Amino acid sequence: xxxxxxxxxxxxxxxxxxxxxxxxxxxxxxxxxxxxxxxxxxxxxxxxxxxxxxxxxxxxxxxxxxxxxxxxxxxxxxxxxxxxxxxxxxxxxxxxxxxxxxxxxxxxxxx
Amino acid sequence: xxxxxxxxxxxxxxxxxxxxxxxxxxxxxxxxxxxxxxxxxxxxxxxxxxxxxxxxxxxxxxxxxxxxxxxxxxxxxxxxxxxxxxxxxxxxxxxxxxxxxxxxxxxxxxxxxxxx
Numbered sequence: 001x002x003x004x005x006x007x008x009x010x011x012x013x014x015x016x017x018x019x020x021x022x023x024x025x026x027x028x029x030x031x032x033x034x035x036x037x038x039x040x041x042x043x044x045x046x047x048x049x050x051x052x053x054x055x056x057x058x059x060x061x062x063x064x065x066x067x068x069x070x071x072x073x074x075x076x077x078x079x080x081x082x083x084x085x086x087x088x089x090x091x092x093x094x095x096x097x098x099x100x101x102x103x104x105x106x107x108x109x110x111x
Numbered sequence: 112x113x114x115x116x117x118x119x120x121x122x123x124x125x126x127x128x129x130x131x132x133x134x135x136x137x138x139x140x141x142x143x144x145x146x147x148x149x150x151x152x153x154x155x156x157x158x159x160x161x162x163x164x165x166x167x168x169x170x171x172x173x174x175x176x177x178x179x180x181x182x183x184x185x186x187x188x189x190x191x192x193x194x195x196x197x198x199x200x201x202x203x204x205x206x207x208x209x210x211x212x213x214x215x216x217x218x219x220x221x222x223x224x225x226x227x
Contacts, residue, residue: 034214043115043202043218044154087153093214097142097167101153 002027002090009106018075020105022088025069031092033064034099035073037084044087044101047073083109113137115219117203123225124193132188132222136205143186144216145178146170146202154202160186161208193226200224 005023012018024033032051036044048055048062050071055062061074075082087104116135124130136143141162146154156170160180168178175193180186190197200223204216 041220043204043220044216045218046215049215085153091214097144097159097161097214098156098170099144099146099154099214099216100156103151103153 002031004088004090004102006086006088006102006105008103009108011108011110012075012078013110014080015077018078018082018107018109020073020075020086020088020107021070022073023070024088024090027068027090028092029068031090033062033068033071034089034091035060035062036087036089036099036101037082038087038104039081039084047086078107078109080109080111083107115203115205115217117201117219117222119222120220121223121225123227125227126193126195128193128226130190130193130224132190132201132224134186134188134203134205134219136184136186136203137217138184139207140205140217141183141208142206142216143180144204144206145186145188146204148200148202148221150199157188157201190224193224195226198224198226 002024034049035047038044050062064071085104087101118133143160145157148154158178159167163183175191178188200221202221204218206216
């Protein structure tokens with residue numbers, strides 16, 4: 001799996017959009033970009049994933065650059081409950097089921 | 112519906128003791144995963160089951176760690192002769208199946224193991 005790089009921490013004001021960047025410059029053409037988050041004392045929670053196109057679901061939007069070397073997770077209207085560690089993972093299943101988590105970005109939503 | 116359930120939520124043991132950690136996956140999920148998370152780190156893969164068989168146990172740190180899933184549902188992670196370095200949160204996840212490009216893993220809240 002390609003290595004991903006994320007900022008260690010970020011703050012965002014409640015009600016504003018939170019934009020979390022991820023670099024994956026060595027991503028291969030068939031690796032997906034996955035985002036999970038982990039709220040304190042809970043297990044990781046799937047948010048969204050994508051390959052090439054931008055994706056949106058009820059939780060977030062994922063913007064992937066055209067060269068696929070970076071992506072941004074967008075939480076459109078952050079709430080206090082969005083305070084968590086966010087993990088960006090580049091992954092493809094070629095007989096490899098395991099997810100490789102880095103240290104993620106600790107996002108703090110400020111009231 | 113019910114999510115992934117892990118018991119106990121906390122386990123305190125003494126160095127050298129044997130412990131078992133239990134995972135109840137989401138009903139019908141054939142794939143089950145164990146991860147370990149140390150303080151300040153992301154989860155690290157331990158083992159993956161597809162049905163009853165361990166398809167990938169490359170993450171188990173040594174032979175003190177063993178996991179089973181005899182009926183393809185509940186799994187137990189077993190640690191022999193525990194060491195203080197085994198202290199961590201042990202996370203279990205399940206997914207509907209393995210072998211797909213779309214791999215959404217659903218995690219339990221974990222078991223916090225403390226070895227004194």
